[in-house]
Amino acid sequence: MKRIGDKGFLHAWQTIRAATQPGPEANFWHVGEVTWHRHRLSHSCPDFAVVDEVYRLDHTGKAGRWSVLVTMETWWDNTRHVIRAQVWAAHLGGSKQLIQSWMAHEAEALMRRQRPD
Numbered sequence: 001m002k003r004i005g006d007k008g009f010l011h012a013w014q015t016i017r018a019a020t021q022p023g024p025e026a027n028f029w030h031v032g033e034v035t036w037h038r039h040r041l042s043h044s045c046p047d048f049a050v051v052d053e054v055y056r057l058d059h060t061g062k063a064g065r066w067s068v069l070v071t072m073e074t075w076w077d078n079t080r081h082v083i084r085a086q087v088w089a090a091h092l093g094g095s096k097q098l099i100q101s102w103m104a105h106e107a108e109a110l111m112r113r114q115r116p117d
Contacts, residue, residue: 012107033061066094
């Protein structure tokens with residue numbers, strides 16, 4: 001990972017979210033010392049629909065405090081065909097290096113557990 005929001009970071013984030021989110025409608029959970037908050041924003045009309053799923057991760061452990069925001073944005077046309085989808089992240093506070101280290105470590109640990117022996 002080179003920076004918050006690069007492909008490696010977002011892949012690690014997706015790996016952790018997919019493995020730890022208790023259910024598709026869960027709005028709050030913990031992964032170690034990191035609290036995850038999920039907020040869903042949506043709008044639809046006859047011509048299009050848009051959904052933003054916004055995740056805020058807050059680390060409050062002994063290793064240092066940090067916060068990051070990740071947004072998954074999807075747009076559909078009136079036939080429910082995806083016309084735009086993007087995921088992006090923003091650093092909100094604390095050490096970027098600690099955020100990147102935690103994300104890489106957690107994703108690697110999850111991938112090791114999921115590998116068949």
